Structures are given as C-alpha cells and as structure tokens.
Amino acid sequence: KAGVTQTPRYLIKTRGQQVTLSCSPISGHRSVSWYQQTPGQGLQFLFEYFSETQRNKGNFPGRFSGRQFSNSRSEMNVSTLELGDSALYLCASSLDLSSEQYFGPGTRLTVT
C-alpha cells in the first residue's frame, strides 16, 4: 500500500506571497493532520481533518488554513508568508480520529 504523499517536496517563496501544499493520505485513511516542524519549536500541530471537516486546530494564526476533499486528500494554505513560516510541513494520515498517524515526507518551505 502506498504511503502518504506530499507535493511539492520543496518550495521557495517570497515574503507576502501565499502557498498551497497538498497531501494524499494512505488509501482508505479518512483523517489527515498537518504539523509544522522547525529546529526551534520542533513539531507543532496545525490542524486535523476528518470527513471534509476541520476537527481540531492548533495555536497558529488565521493565515494558516486548510481543507479536505471528498477523496480525503487535503490541502493547506498559508497566506501573507513571513520569514518565520520557513519550515518542514508534515502531513499525517490515519484511518480515523482514533488511529495511529503515519507521516508523509513533508514539504520543505523556504520563505525569503
């Protein structure tokens, strides 16, 4: 069974721009969570989606948003990019809200 896929793998953006990242969960998995990983803050929870609904949200500003489609694929969007948004953005897939989370390889976002 194929794992979690994330696209693109690498991205360079300029301050003020916006970016959209994509995640395809493991086949049959209906829940997708997003995390931000930085050297300073470590892994931090962004949000969680299940059945196209955002179930939980971490402590991030409203510039960070996401959605989930009927096929369970998910996208996250960051508007008005700041230098501090440079990070590895990880998507985790799980069968449902109470199952183990499996991570994708991440999207490395660099904001200049």
Add this chain to the structure above:
Amino acid sequence: QQQVKQSPQSLIVQKGGIPIINCAYENTAFDYFPWYQQFPGKGPALLIAIRPDVSEKKEGRFTISFNKSAKQFSLHIMDSQPGDSATYFCAASDRESGGGADGLTFGKGTHLIIQP
C-alpha cells in the same frame, strides 16, 4: 508550555550498546504514547507505541517502559546498530491512538548517533 519533555537532546552510543531516551509529561489526560524515528530528509516514522494500561512493550529491538505514577516513559534500543542513527521523538495524545484534541504533542527530539 512544553507538555512533553524529552532528554537527552543528543546521545552517542557504541554499536551494541543500549541507548535510553526519556520523556516526561504533565497532562494526565494523555492516554497514548508513540515514539517516532526520523531520518534526515524524511518524515517521522511510527516506531512503537504504548497505552497506560501496560508498563512495558517490546517490538523487535525497541522497548518502551512506562511509569504512570511518575508520568514518565522511555525508549530502549537493544543491540543498537549504526543504522539506528536518527532523531527520535516521543509524543503523547489524549484520544486513544489518535491525535487528540491538540494533535500529537511531541517532545523536542533526541539526536542519536551509534558509532561503529
């Protein structure tokens, strides 16, 4: 507020030794404690997980020890190999095996090097 404290930050062990990584948590609602292994350029990979109703769990060379009263848990790697060199993260959540209301709460990670 750091809800899961992980130590040490880095660890160097000789091949065949038993590295031990420790984590302590504060939230008594946590009921699921996974460990993830991350290699450079890769996403974290689920290694092993434990629930509070058991004190120890083994999977291959990896063992989790759990002390509910002390709110601590640790990862032991038996017969460590250079290929085990990676960053290890402990985590916790309050929703069975899933992410919980605040997702998985991660420790800061331990950079482990196994010397040949």
